[in-house]
Amino acid sequence: MAVHIVVLAAGQGKRMNSELPKVAHPIAGRTMLGWVLAAAQPLQPESTVVVLGHGADVVRETLPSDVVVAIQEQQLGTGHAAQIGIAALGDTLPGDVIVVLYGDTPMLTPSLVQELADVQADETGRLITAHIDDPSGYGRVVRDESGSVQEIVEHRDCTPEQLEIKEFNAGIYAIRADEFRAALDEITDDNAQGEYYITDVVAILAGKGDKLEAVVSRPEEVAGINSHDQLAEAQQELRTRVNERLMQSGVWMLDPQRTYIDETVTVAPGARIYPGVHLEGDTTIAAHAVVGPDSFIVDSSIGEGARVWYSVVRGAVVGENCQVGPYASLREGSVMEAGSKIGTFVETKNTTLGEGAKANHQAYLGDAEVGARSNIGAGTVTVNYDGVDKHKTEIGEDAFIGSDTMLVAPVTIGDRASTGAGSVITNDVSDDALAIERSGQREIPGYSHRRQARKAAKKAED
Numbered sequence: 001m002a003v004h005i006v007v008l009a010a011g012q013g014k015r016m017n018s019e020l021p022k023v024a025h026p027i028a029g030r031t032m033l034g035w036v037l038a039a040a041q042p043l044q045p046e047s048t049v050v051v052l053g054h055g056a057d058v059v060r061e062t063l064p065s066d067v068v069v070a071i072q073e074q075q076l077g078t079g080h081a082a083q084i085g086i087a088a089l090g091d092t093l094p095g096d097v098i099v100v101l102y103g104d105t106p107m108l109t110p111s112l113v114q115e116l117a118d119v120q121a122d123e124t125g126r127l128i129t130a131h132i133d134d135p136s137g138y139g140r141v142v143r144d145e146s147g148s149v150q151e152i153v154e155h156r157d158c159t160p161e162q163l164e165i166k167e168f169n170a171g172i173y174a175i176r177a178d179e180f181r182a183a184l185d186e187i188t189d190d191n192a193q194g195e196y197y198i199t200d201v202v203a204i205l206a207g208k209g210d211k212l213e214a215v216v217s218r219p220e221e222v223a224g225i226n227s228h229d230q231l232a233e234a235q236q237e238l239r240t241r242v243n244e245r246l247m248q249s250g251v252w253m254l255d256p257q258r259t260y261i262d263e264t265v266t267v268a269p270g271a272r273i274y275p276g277v278h279l280e281g282d283t284t285i286a287a288h289a290v291v292g293p294d295s296f297i298v299d300s301s302i303g304e305g306a307r308v309w310y311s312v313v314r315g316a317v318v319g320e321n322c323q324v325g326p327y328a329s330l331r332e333g334s335v336m337e338a339g340s341k342i343g344t345f346v347e348t349k350n351t352t353l354g355e356g357a358k359a360n361h362q363a364y365l366g367d368a369e370v371g372a373r374s375n376i377g378a379g380t381v382t383v384n385y386d387g388v389d390k391h392k393t394e395i396g397e398d399a400f401i402g403s404d405t406m407l408v409a410p411v412t413i414g415d416r417a418s419t420g421a422g423s424v425i426t427n428d429v430s431d432d433a434l435a436i437e438r439s440g441q442r443e444i445p446g447y448s449h450r451r452q453a454r455k456a457a458k459k460a461e462d
């Protein structure tokens with residue numbers, strides 16, 4: 001028996017009041033739809049179709065290449081979307097199971113989806129339900145005296161008695177292919193919203209004696225996201241799952257509630273994460289690294305034993321035992337080799353710092369190569385941009401760049417070379433040399449007396 005997956009994700013998500021299609025909203029490193037697809041992945045589906053409509057181009061960009069996209073031009077309801085998705089699956093065998101999921105239930109777990117799809121030989125299919133005190137907005141699960149599921153009634157179509165039902169439809173179904181297709185052929189748009197509801201399939205099948213088995217789940221796993229406050233709850237829940245997984249593996253967190261780690265990030269056991277840290281994208285934190293408090297790290301790797309605090313690190317490589325911050329900004333292409341230091345109010349871009357090199361205070365290093373053990377004084381700027389092109393600064397090993405040096409690129413500073421504080425360096429500096437560019441200091445004796453006299457004269461005038 002093969003499993004096929006159809007995910008319905010064509011709706012606009014009106015209640016989000018957002019330009020972004022609802023299912024494309026990011027949650028802890030994946031889109032809402034990405035979480036649904038990930039939960040279904042362990043089923044090893046023979047084929048996966050995602051039904052898109054509103055904002056299809058934006059959503060398509062976020063999908064893996066092996067997913068087939070079917071377009072629902074007009075959103076006539078979940079039943080109509082399911083028809084389109086199932087038609088795009090291609091051939092299915094009668095005993096195959098089609099799993100239909102909604103793209104807006106990101107908290108689904110793989111184990112729940114697996115239980116759903118485990119349709120037994122004598123069953124037509126299964127659906128997932130859950131109980132909550134206030135199921136407003138959800139379709140209600142109507143059972144007969146024997147407890148079998150008879151039908152799903154949408155909130156707006158419920159009788160006052162049905163509104164009292166606390167068991168709601170999660171919107172996830174696993175039904176045998178032939179029965180599913182036949183039942184979908186029979187649905188109509190005769191309801192409060194004038195839409196084709198996939199949920200009508202349940203009553204159609206029950207009418208033929210093909211009852212669906214209900215898998216009752218925890219409501220946190222199946223909540224549908226229709227608004228920003230529900231999105232925030234989903235973020236909270238999924239972030240908690242990421243943090244719990246990491247802590248179980250041996251990552252130390254002072255305050256997981258205030259630690260924001262994407263699903264895509266790798267954190268090695270033995271790393272320590274302080275509050276206010278955001279780790280995003282393709283980021284790796286090695287063992288014994290200490291990150292935070294209050295740092296933002298995206299698409300970067302932090303080496304073993306390194307420390308990053310109160311800093312922003314984007315597209316950078318921080319080597320073993322390096323130190324970053326407080327208040328540093330490492331931009332795209334920054335590479336710190338082992339034991340190097342970037343201190344307070346230092347910005348780097350497309351710059352390599354050799355082993356043990358240091359830029360401890362207030363500097364800008366752009367398009368630069370700094371050799372091992374060199375020291376960059378406070379206030380140093382690589383003047384890399386002439387208004388048209390970017391140019392490179394090369395600094396050798398064991399060099400000493402004095403405070404407030406302007407390195408006007410392109411320029412090369414030799415090994416063990418020094419620059420005098422306050423110099424504007426426009427020519428290359430040889431190995432072992434000191435370059436100093438500074439006008440001589442003048443002194444005007446008694447200057448304060450002249451100033452006082454001028455002040456007094458002005459007062460007399462007024």
Ligand code: UD1
Pocket residue numbers: 008009010011012023051072074075076077078079080081102103104105137138139140152154168169170171196197198199223224225226
């Ligand atoms: C749906 C169910 C309801 C269930 C709830 C669970 C129906 C009729 N109702 O209601 O029983 O309790 O989910 O969260 O199915 N979509 C399309 N094309 C359409 C309409 C919707 O692809 O024409 C997609 C949406 O993008 C969304 C999903 O289907 O991802 C569910 O649609 P939504 O409008 O959110 O349904 P609910 O009103 O929440």
Ligand code: CA
Pocket residue numbers: 104224225226
């Ligand atoms: Ca919904």
